[in-house]
Amino acid sequence: MNDLVMIYINCKKIVGGKAEGLALISNKPLNMLSMFDTKTGHIKDKDHDLFNQTLKNRILIFPNCIGSSVGAYIFYSLKINGVNPKAIICTNKCDIITASGCAISDIPLVDGTGSSFKSLNNKTKVTVDADNQIVKIHTV
């Protein structure tokens, strides 16, 4: 049975591309340089709400990155190791760590500031179409 597309959300393209996957949602910023196991994509920080989850193949929906700008290279590490998120939506501010990290790693990225992603959970299927500046929320 085909997925039924329920919601279209407008967003701003930061890095082009299109991807589909299960959402991985957090309300907390990520510090790329200190929080990741780049071999597996798991978040190692016990205080983070994504502790022990992996970004691999997910659509990461989170506020923004914090910390050193060198954190951009961690996205590249995740990509080389095949454990990168399929696409990313920033819900607070699309910062330059995430923007430049996604640019060198070919990860579609959109700025979702101003839109509500509250109805989503980690079982929701999401399509990010950065080129057309649309996020589609699926229900079965």
Add this chain to the structure above:
Amino acid sequence: MQLTKKEERALQGDYGDGLKLAYKILVSIGNANNATKLIPIKWAHISGVNFNTIGEAGVRFLAKLDKETKVTVTTTLNPMGFDSKKDNNLSEDFKANQLSIINSYLSLGIIPSFSCIPYEIFNLPKKGEIVSFAESNAAVFVNSILGIKTNKESALSSLASAITGKTPYSDLIIDDLRKPTTCLKPDIDIETESDFGLLGYFAGKIAKDSCIGLEINSESLDIIKSKAISAGIGTSGMCGMFTNKTNGCERISFGKKEITQVKDELNTAEKGDLIVFGSPQLGLEEVNLLGHLTEGKKFKKPCMIFCPRSLTECNNKMVKTLKKAGADINCDSCTCLTPLITKNEYDSIVTNSIKCAYYMKHANRIDVSLKDMKSITKEYCE
């Protein structure tokens, strides 16, 4: 963001993979920062040179860059992990990775300056010109003291700007945005370079915008103090500029309580087993001052000094004085994320630098005794 036809073609890859990637980075950052266009720059200064900062991912990224890719504006480079002309005990793995990084940057045509204070050793573009500076203390210094315009760039954005010769027209590049909305008003006398550093560190923490006001007399600011404020601001936040033009700003007090609060955060030891000077690297004024303070004396503890190679090669009398006093002079490198100072060897260090204190505490996990240069030489020299 509006691109010219030529920029569009570069982004599509018509002029090679290097330019394509560089434009992709700038367009993504420009989109994120609501830039309307790209604008030419006169100079780029690139960070992400020390292997400890960019790691294996950085090594692989840089090595993969197209060999035809070159920088198109004068481009200088931040410090690397060690002094290239001295022996060290670093692992072969570290050295091989560091060498790979340097070769990648050299292949791009970058000047191997290995310095975080390009404003002290190069003739930079004039006031009002636009550059792309990644090293945070240098970005804050040139914006605030020299009136050269830059955003607080990253290793990747400055690299992309060096290759394209352009930067997104946003934030501190725009004259109207080089004005603060909040300012700090010191209620106490700030005299030493370390206290100016703490003022900067506090300012960087509370700044909500890219520019913060500091109500200080600009005539009281020599290069040592300006540098200390710049490095402090650059260490603690996203702010890229300070100014004493504070008309209409919301005022925040910087008094005994505030300076004690930030000092207590960084000053975690009474004494240090190692004396460290240089983050940012020491310039001519600092080397001269330190030389005068130690003339005819000896350091009672090991002392490491980090400064640009050009300073040691100009037959500087004070460099010789410092060597006689027992100091270990290191070029090409800096204390920030250094592999040269480890917890295995030292439990604590003493330094006058806020930036050094911050990275020793957070990256090297070593305790810090924070004191000004005069107090350090008084206590640790005889």
